[in-house]
Amino acid sequence: MTGRETAWRVFARELEASLEPERGTGERATSYVLSPFGARMNRVLLAGTLSTAEPVGRDETPSFWRARLTDPTGAVAVTAGTFQPRAMEQLRAGSGSRTVLVVGKVNLYHGRDGTAYVSVRAESLRDVTETEERAHYTEALEQTLDRVDLVDRLARGEAAAPREVGFVPPPWVVAAAESLRRYPSADRLQFRRDLRPVLGRIVGVASSALVPPAPPSVQVRRDPAPSPSTAPTAAERAEESLLLEFLDQVAEASLDAYADRRELLARVGAQGLGTDRAEAVLTRLEDEGVVEEPVVGKLRRA
Amino acid sequence: MADASPPSEPVEVRLRDLRLGSGPVEIVARVLRAERREITRSSDGGRRSLLSGLLSDGTATVRFTWWDPPREGVERGDVLRAVAPEVREFRGRTELSFGWKTRVGPASEAELPVVRPEEIPSRGLKDLTDPMEGFRVVARVVRVAERSVTVGDERRVVYDGLLADGGATVGFSAWVDFRLRSGEAVEIVGAYVREFRGTPQLVLDERASVRRVEGTDLPTPATVLDAPPVAIAQLEDTGGAASASVQGVVVGLLPPSGLVYRCPRCRRSVQDGTCREHGPVTGIPDLRARLVLDDGTGALTVNADRATTERLWGTTLEQVLSGLRDRPDPAAWESSLLEAVFGRRLRVRGSATRDDFGVTLQPDTVEPAEVDLDASADRLSARLGDGRR
Numbered sequence: 005m006t007g008r009e010t011a012w013r014v015f016a017r018e019l020e021a022s023l024e025p026e027r028g029t030g031e032r033a034t035s036y037v038l039s040p041f042g043a044r045m046n047r048v049l050l051a052g053t054l055s056t057a058e059p060v061g062r063d064e065t066p067s068f069w070r071a072r073l074t075d076p077t078g079a080v081a082v083t084a085g086t087f088q089p090r091a092m093e094q095l096r097a098g099s100g101s102r103t104v105l106v107v108g109k110v111n112l113y114h115g116r117d118g119t120a121y122v123s124v125r126a127e128s129l130r131d132v133t134e135t136e137e138r139a140h141y142t143e144a145l146e147q148t149l150d151r152v153d154l155v156d157r158l159a160r161g162e163a164a165a166p167r168e169v170g171f172v173p174p175p176w177v178v179a180a181a182e183s184l185r186r187y188p189s190a191d192r193l194q195f196r197r198d199l200r201p202v203l204g205r206i207v208g209v210a211s212s213a214l215v216p217p218a219p220p221s222v223q224v225r226r227d228p229a230p231s232p233s234t235a236p237t238a239a240e241r242a243e244e245s246l247l248l249e250f251l252d253q254v255a256e257a258s259l260d261a262y263a264d265r266r267e268l269l270a271r272v273g274a275q276g277l278g279t280d281r282a283e284a285v286l287t288r289l290e291d292e293g294v295v296e297e298p299v300v301g302k303l304r305r306a
Numbered sequence: 307m308a309d310a311s312p313p314s315e316p317v318e319v320r321l322r323d324l325r326l327g328s329g330p331v332e333i334v335a336r337v338l339r340a341e342r343r344e345i346t347r348s349s350d351g352g353r354r355s356l357l358s359g360l361l362s363d364g365t366a367t368v369r370f371t372w373w374d375p376p377r378e379g380v381e382r383g384d385v386l387r388a389v390a391p392e393v394r395e396f397r398g399r400t401e402l403s404f405g406w407k408t409r410v411g412p413a414s415e416a417e418l419p420v421v422r423p424e425e426i427p428s429r430g431l432k433d434l435t436d437p438m439e440g441f442r443v444v445a446r447v448v449r450v451a452e453r454s455v456t457v458g459d460e461r462r463v464v465y466d467g468l469l470a471d472g473g474a475t476v477g478f479s480a481w482v483d484f485r486l487r488s489g490e491a492v493e494i495v496g497a498y499v500r501e502f503r504g505t506p507q508l509v510l511d512e513r514a515s516v517r518r519v520e521g522t523d524l525p526t527p528a529t530v531l532d533a534p535p536v537a538i539a540q541l542e543d544t545g546g547a548a549s550a551s552v553q554g555v556v557v558g559l560l561p562p563s564g565l566v567y568r569c570p571r572c573r574r575s576v577q578d579g580t581c582r583e584h585g586p587v588t589g590i591p592d593l594r595a596r597l598v599l600d601d602g603t604g605a606l607t608v609n610a611d612r613a614t615t616e617r618l619w620g621t622t623l624e625q626v627l628s629g630l631r632d633r634p635d636p637a638a639w640e641s642s643l644l645e646a647v648f649g650r651r652l653r654v655r656g657s658a659t660r661d662d663f664g665v666t667l668q669p670d671t672v673e674p675a676e677v678d679l680d681a682s683a684d685r686l687s688a689r690l691g692d693g694r695r
Contacts, residue, residue: 008664010539011557013602049555049600090641105649107557107600128558128648139651139677140555146682147602149689173539173603200690207683257577260637264561266663279662299640300558300598 008300009034010175011049011107013144016078017198018043023120024186025112033284035291037110037122040190042151044179045110048124051075051132051140054082054104057095069095073106073124076141076201081123082106087296087306091126098131105132105140127300138206145202152192154180243285244294247272248305251295255304262302316390320419322365322440324393324400332389333402334417335361335368337382338513342375361386361402362513364421366440367498369396372404387413426495432474434506439498443508445469446524448531448549450486468549469494469508470530472523477502477548477657480510491521503659505546531655538604541658541665551655552667553675554601556647563595564640565626593623597647599654599667606665608654614672619646651675 018039026036026044036044052075059066060083068085069092084092091108108124132140154164154172158180165172183190250271254263265286272282286303289295296306316332324331340359347354357375360367370391372380380386389409391402404410429441450467465480467488478497480486496514499506510516535553562575567589569581576589595610595618616622619642626639633639656669 008598008600008605010602010604011555011600047557049557049602090644105555107648128644130645130649132649135679136649136651138679142677142679142682142686143602145686149686171537171540173537174543175539176603196690203683203687203690206679206686208679258561260561260635260640262561262637299561299644301560 009046011047012043012045013140013147014039014043014045014048014050015144015148015199015202016050016052016073016075016080017195018077018148019048019080019110019122019124020078021190021195022110022112022122026182033280034287037112038179038182038186040183040187041148041192041195042155042176042180042183044175044182047127048108048110049140049144050080050082050106050108050124051104051137051144052079053101054095054106054129055101056099057084070123071095073104076205077198081121082108082126082129083111083123084126087293088126088298090298091128094129095126102131103134103137104129105136127297134208138208141202141206145199145206148199149196151176151180152195155183156192158184240285243277243281244289246275246277247282247285247289248294250275251303251305260302262299262304265297265301265303268303320365320421321361321363321368321400324366324368324402326393326395326400328393330390331393332387333361333363333391334385334387334413334419335363336418337380337384337386338362338367338511340380340382362496363419364496365419365426366400367513368400368402370402370404372410373406375404375410385413385415385418387411387417423493423495430473431469431471431476431508434474434476434499434508436499436501436506439496442493442495443469443471443497444491444493444519444521444524445471446521446527446530447486447488447490447492448475448527449488468530470525470527470549472525475530475547475549476506476508478508478510480514482510482512482514484510484514484516486516489527491519491524493517493519503546503657504661505548505657505659507548535601535653538599538601538606538665540603541606541667542604542660546657546659546665548657549655549670550658550667551653552599552601552606552658553651553653554599554605556597556650556652557600557605558598559640559644559647560596560598560607561640563597564593564643565623565630565636566592566594568592591623591627593619593626595619595643595647597652599652604665606658606667607663608652608656608667608669608672610669610672614669615643618650618672619643621646651677 018041022037022039024038026038028034034046036046038044050073052073055072057069057071060068060070070081070083072079073082084095106126106129108126111123111125112120114120154176164177251263251268254268255261269279269282273279293306295303297303314329316330318332321335338360340357342357344353344355357372357380361370388404391404391408394401394403426442429443431445448468448470450465453464453466455462455464465486467478469476469478494514494516497508497510500509533551535551538552541550567576569576569584569587570590571584574581576587579586581587593612593615595615597608597610598605599608653673653675654667654669655671656667658665658667
């Protein structure tokens with residue numbers, strides 16, 4: 005089943021501590037960022053206070069904007085570029101800080117000094133009320149604790165889903181096992197302490213009274229080492245051109261000038277390019293900025 | 307047929323007790339379905355007629371094939387006695403074949419085997435799988451609604467709904483009016499199971515019988531319909547459900563959402579004034595929303611109809627149509643719809659199905675979901691331990 009990537013409920017602290025890239029199965033599969041606390045994220049849902057967006061670079065017409073989202077546990081960069089016009093507009097809208105809900109893709113950068121940091125490329129965001137923010141924090145805290153508990157159980161060699169816990173989402177079990185393997189010395193006790201300020205926000209303590217704690221220290225074991233990306237082969241280029249050709253056709257025939265992702269996959273499928281392969285090629289084209297998905301399921305050339 | 311001398315006298319058996327390789331048998335059963343065909347022998351091109359269909363004697367239903375049947379006089383509802391039919395198996399199911407050795411003749415209702423209800427095994431709804439028959443279930447009618455369908459050239463009324471017992475909820479389709487009412491407890495004998503969009507469904511036709519029972523230990527319709535939400539990952543895992551409630555946040559829209567044009571004949575969406583099925587048509591405008599609902603464990607698509615879309619959007623179809631002159635770009639309308647629904651926390655109940663693209667939920671109800679902040683804060687505080695209080 006090629007389902008949709010789940011929007012993991014996480015806090016900034018967990019993103020700050022996430023340093024490990026992950027590739028899904030299959031060649032050029034979806035990319036993920038693995039956290040030490042049981043999240044294997046391609047997409048996340050966040051809430052917090054967003055700063056005024058600032059342009060990145062010195063272009064006269066900036067094509068990339070960045071803002072800072074702060075929640076009770078830390079902060080993370082939220083970005084949007086011209087290839088996500090709606091998200092960019094929403095990111096730039098208003099000045100001064102405001103409370104927002106953001107869904108977006110997780111990106112992991114390695115700086116020149118080797119430091120990894122995470123940012124979120126916004127797909128959609130919207131201003132929310134305080135009640136909506138508190139409801140989000142409630143859900144995110146509940147799920148984050150569920151995931152950390154799960155990692156703890158696996159660390160103790162216990163069953164992932166004992167009777168008293170009930171149903172545990174299978175993707176969470178996969179993520180927790182991988183977190184444990186890749187971050188063997190992550191401090192989960194400290195992480196639980198780092199989450200405590202969220203509780204204050206849920207019961208309605210004003211956000212200004214809360215100061216995010218200092219960044220956590222997480223020891224990382226790289227296993228396996230990240231492999232350098234290689235240039236595409238001629239066959240891969242051929243697949244790309246087939247995909248782009250059909251993307252143009254589907255987009256042209258559609259009412260809204262976007263190519264429906266499902267329809268595109270069905271068309272190229274009929275040409276012998278299987279869904280898994282096509283998804284992989286699409287992911288790469290999206291990563292390279294050739295194709296974009298401004299609305300979920302709707303593709304077009306960037 | 308005079309020389310059809312079997313090695314021993316045929317033994318009368320019920321259809322449920324038919325076994326491959328047993329001695330010669332004799333059965334009495336009612337014809338549920340019969341269809342005549344002619345096949346051409348590949349060896350000499352000769353034609354041979356056959357009648358095939360379904361037989362039931364109240365204990366089981368089996369497929370039968372009757373080679374060189376009488377030209378007429380075999381109808382649905384007839385009771386037949388067959389002596390020395392051949393017992394075969396096809397894809398794990400027992401079948402009967404009436405060949406030259408078989409003597410088939412009319413029989414009376416009274417000759418059908420007497421089946422006491424207690425002889426029919428009782429099944430829980432969670433144990434129903436396709437194919438299954440010859441069982442009885444005791445369940446609550448959670449919901450029932452009349453629907454008119456076209457079968458061939460015939461208009462028929464089907465009664466669709468939901469049944470629940472302590473273990474599961476399944477959909478049903480009754481092709482006969484059993485006067486089912488929601489809330490009543492019933493014992494159903496003689497129904498069969500068929501898979502519908504990946505989930506087992508109970509089908510009641512002429513063979514089925516329904517008896518009202520006390521059913522004090524059965525869940526009420528309200529408990530079934532107000533059941534707490536399940537994790538979307540669970541639906542992704544199990545493949546769907548006749549009635550499921552989920553709660554999540556709208557994180558996106560899938561196309562087509564917003565203003566769509568539908569074929570007046572089949573309601574499919576029309577592209578460039580052309581229906582895939584019916585060619586050039588004048589599309590009827592409609593609103594819909596394919597909401598991506600995500601609960602942090604998984605994501606599914608909710609197909610919202612016009613009324614639900616209008617309610618969530620706060621914009622009616624009429625408003626969209628009259629606004630088209632000022633704002634002709636459908637993408638702008640879709641943006642406006644996304645802005646209205648993005649981030650909304652919804653509880654949705656309906657039937658869930660799974661395909662290669664994930665789980666789709668056909669909603670019965672779509673309601674805003676509330677989070678009890680105080681109760682959650684207490685619970686989370688306890689989980690976080692020595693922090694507050």
